[in-house]
Amino acid sequence: MERTRSTPIPAAWADVLTRVPRDLFLPDEVWLRDSEGGYVSCDRRLDPGGWMGAAYSDAPLVTQFVTESDGTRSPSSSASMPSTVLRLLEDAELGPGTRTLEIGTGSGYNTALLCARLGDALVTSVEVDAPLAARARENLAALSYSPAVIHADGADGWLPHAPYDRVLATCSVRTVPTSWLEQTAPGGRIVTPWDSAWSCFGAVRLTKHRDGRADGTFAAYGSYMLINGQRTDIELFRDVLREGQTPETGTTALSPWAVAGDDPALDFHLGLTVPGAWYSWDTTSADAHTRLWIADTTATSWASVDHDGRRTDTFRTAQYGPRRLWDEIRASYERWTRAGQPAIGRYGLTVTPEGQTAWLDSPDTPVTPP
Template identity: 70%
Template sequence: MTKAPTISASDRMAGAARLLAEIQRTRTDPIPPHWQEALRAVPRDAFLPDLLWLRDGDGGYRPCDRDQDPDGWLTAAYSDAPLVTQFVTESDGTRSPSSSASQPSTVLRLLEDAQLTDQDRVLEIGTGAGYNTALLCARLGANAVTSVEVDADLTARARANLEALSYAPTVAHTDGAHGWDATAPYDRILATCSVRSVPIAWLDQTEPGGRIVTPWDSAWCCYGTLRLTKHDDGDAEGNFAAYGSYMLISGQRTDVELFRDVLRPGQVTRESTTSLSPWSVAGSDPALDFHIGLTVPGVWHSWDTEPAGAHTRLWLANDTATSWASVDYDGRQAETFTVTQHGPRHLWDEVAAAHELWLLAGRPGIDRYGLTVTADAQKVWLDRPDNVVA
């Protein structure tokens, strides 16, 4: 097999120009000059493995090997698209992405939301292969950048990638939920993974007046970005934005499967009916999904198109595997649906109540929600901090 040719400086310049043009087409405002400069200075290809996995259009992934298809690989490297770089095998034998190179336009939005100034010191949570770290170095200088990564192999790879481009930030192998106290405090903490709650270490390691920017996740849906500002009293507060879908930070992941962990023989159930369509609450509107994720904590859902005794079923379960619910469509009429619930939480009742609250609030968008983080609590609010909804 012929080894793919080395990528020339002119190829990289052309690739960066294409990438900037793609990103600009997604925006109504111009890319700030200092970020244009950083995107030109940092070659994205230098942070990618020879084997990439690209969306295949059918919900799966297809391989793209640099040696076999150098032109296709280079085109992918400088496209405004997320690129899967690593898979993990789940307990049921399926493979799911465990590491990826994020979509550059989303990377840029996170960087812009950090509102960096030339004097800022930044902690990045999730080094990955080091591309975002390099962009921070190009913007601020390597001495102002600290990055942490939980995966030892990725940490080593990122250090090598950064060193090859003469960037020397502090890169530490540790759980990102702990931050990095050795070089704290920071003016900005920027996460490249999502969270379901803000680690208190991040709050402690941020300077008053500093910002924490992190993608958001809930058991119901993975979407949104949180922008917090730390106040002089030590609390932090800020709104969500309607973009961003990142892998969940490792320490907040759960391994719960419906048929393995949740459903058990002999469980006592409660039967009822509902006129609320399951399709109305699961996947019909990103803003509603986000609202349910915030206000019905720890509850996830899945669709079953071949259930016993029904045409289609929406399953709900909590991430402690103590409660579940199902909502059945019989395939004939859509006026009423059969509800079955088990456990101390009445999950369908909770979801239906959250849906009603969302309607009464005027179907609020994601950017109307915010979060207040203190040492003792994290409170979700709508429109203003005193209007707590969860």
């Protein structure tokens, strides 16, 4: 595996990586991202050299697609970028005797790394997709690993083997499931990739306390598929925009490009502080040269910000629904700027059985809206 970080691979993990060949956990056909945001097939039967090169590249590989109701194909399982896999494992701070629950078995590669480091008896892995779970068991058995691989919804954890010293997810979440918190032993850690409707990026490392809460900080790495139960199937023109809607119109001096996609730290902040908001760009409208659409995951509110192709000091706005989404985005952007444009690592999260709260620098300075 080619290491993309400047720090060396710890000796314990370097040994594990040599004992777990990644190619043994991949199907004959995998898909890589192309330069246009799509996917290109790489088939071992047609191009064995190219396939093996992909298997040991530091890149995510899609291993399975699902066909949506509208006929489009979306990735439903992947082999994650190896450097990110290792970052999550390092952040889990595994040691001898660490009883670990993995959420999302996938191909079984990450599970095998856990087995090689900890031993089979300490590893429980949960996979929501039954055929994937079956293939993972076969892949693991080929290397003589036999951890408990359970076909179940990872959002529920796996109570029969609890409590765990570590809960390690290979999918992202927007809300840490209460079951993970409850099934983690005091002093244990929950490590999971993070997601928001605005930005799919980051990871969070939480420590469980004796009073039942867990808290910790975010890290600026990782982009993982969202856990099944937290996904939303909402399309702008199908579900959000309706005939007869009369938006409130106005203007803004804040450029839409300033808030949408250019700065990972800002995107992360907006995802935390304007919950449920997501965006898309539109260059096909007859009314604007370029339009930024913003909507929320309830499909009840939307906003648009229009660039006329000429002026860069003022932009037309429209907002509809119970939320004024552009106002929320603008206010959150201004708070981020006043705070000195904080990096992702300055944010943290506190999780209790009643809910979760994001904060900046300290739990005493929450950023999650009440």
